[in-house]
Amino acid sequence: MPVSIAMAGKGGTGKTTVSGMLIKYLVNHGKAPVLAVDADANANLNEVLGLEVTETLGNAREEMKKGIVPSGMTKDVFISMKLEQAVMEQTGFDLVVMGQPEGAGCYCAANTLLTGFLERLAGNYPYLVMDNEAGMEHLSRLTTKNVDVLLIVTDTSRRGLQAGLRIQKLANDLKLGIGKSYIIINQAKSEPDDEVKTMIVDSGLELAGVIPADEEVYEFDLTGRPTVDLDADNPAMKAAYAIFDRIIP
Numbered sequence: 203m204p205v206s207i208a209m210a211g212k213g214g215t216g217k218t219t220v221s222g223m224l225i226k227y228l229v230n231h232g233k234a235p236v237l238a239v240d241a242d243a244n245a246n247l248n249e250v251l252g253l254e255v256t257e258t259l260g261n262a263r264e265e266m267k268k269g270i271v272p273s274g275m276t277k278d279v280f281i282s283m284k285l286e287q288a289v290m291e292q293t294g295f296d297l298v299v300m301g302q303p304e305g306a307g308c309y310c311a312a313n314t315l316l317t318g319f320l321e322r323l324a325g326n327y328p329y330l331v332m333d334n335e336a337g338m339e340h341l342s343r344l345t346t347k348n349v350d351v352l353l354i355v356t357d358t359s360r361r362g363l364q365a366g367l368r369i370q371k372l373a374n375d376l377k378l379g380i381g382k383s384y385i386i387i388n389q390a391k392s393e394p395d396d397e398v399k400t401m402i403v404d405s406g407l408e409l410a411g412v413i414p415a416d417e418e419v420y421e422f423d424l425t426g427r428p429t430v431d432l433d434a435d436n437p438a439m440k441a442a443y444a445i446f447d448r449i450i451p
C-alpha cells in the first residue's frame with residue numbers, strides 16, 4: 203500500500219493549497235506516480251492542479267444505484283468502466299474526485315464496490331495524498347484505513363490552532379491509525395510566538411513548519427491560475443518544500 207498523507211484543519215486555512223504543493227513536490231522528487239484524492243464535497247483540488255473534472259466517484263455511485271446499464275453490457279463491466287473514467291490520468295499523478303456524498307437510501311452495495319475499487323487502485327501508487335474538508339468524520343470512513351502522515355493545516359489564529367488541536371484529539375479518539383501528525387502553520391505573517399509553540403507541544407503534536415502568507419499564492423487563486431504553476435522560488439512554495447524535505451518519508 204502507498205504512503206498515505208492526509209490533510210486536516212479548519213476551512214480556509216490552506217489544506218487544498220498545501221495538497222497541491224505536496225503533489226507537485228512528490229512528482230518533482232521521483233516519488234511518482236501519486237494518487238491524489240479530493241475528498242471534499244466542494245471539490246477544488248483540481249483547480250489548484252489546473253484540471254477540469256469530468257467524472258467523480260460520487261457520480262459513478264449514483265449511476266450504479268439507479269441501475270442504468272447500457273444494453274449489451276453487464277452491470278459489472280459498466281460499473282468498472284464508470285469508476286475507471288473517474289481516474290484522471292496526468293503526468294506523474296492521477297486525480298480521483300470523490301464528489302458529492304451519498305443521498306438518502308441504501309448505498310451499501312455501491313459503497314462496497316467503490317471502496318474495493320479505491321483500495322485496489324491505491325495499491326498501484328507509492329504515494330497517496332488526500333485533501334479533505336474541514337471535518338474529520340469522513341476520515342473515519344476512509345477507504346485507506348491507515349493514514350501514515352496527517353498534516354493539520356492552521357493559520358496563525360488562536361481559533362485555527364485550537365481547531366487543529368481538536369482534530370488531533372478526535373483522530374486519536376477515532377483510532378484512525380495515524381502514523382504521525384504534524385501541524386503546519388500557513389498564511390503566517392510572522393513567526394509563531396512561544397505561547398503557540400507550547401500549545402502545540404503540549405498537545406503531543408509536532409510543528410512541521412511555517413508557510414508565509416504570500417500575495418502571489420492568493421493572486422493565483424483569485425485569477426484562477428493553478429497554484430502548482432507558481433515558480434520554485436516563490437516564498438510559500440519554498441517553505442512548503444523545505445517542510446516536505448523534513449517530514450515526508
Ligand SMILES: Nc1ncnc2c1ncn2[C@@H]1O[C@H](COP(=O)(O)OP(=O)(O)O)[C@@H](O)[C@H]1O
Pocket residue numbers: 211212213214215216217218219220388389390413414415416417419420423424438
Ligand atoms: N500561504 C498562503 N498565502 C496566501 N494565500 C494563501 C496561502 N495559502 C492559502 N492561501 C489562500 O487561502 C484561501 C484558502 O485556501 P485553501 O487551500 O482553499 O484552504 P482550505 O482547503 O483549507 O479550505 C485561498 O484563496 C488560497 O489561495
Ligand SMILES: [Mg+2]
Pocket residue numbers: 217218219242246333334335
Ligand atoms: Mg479545501
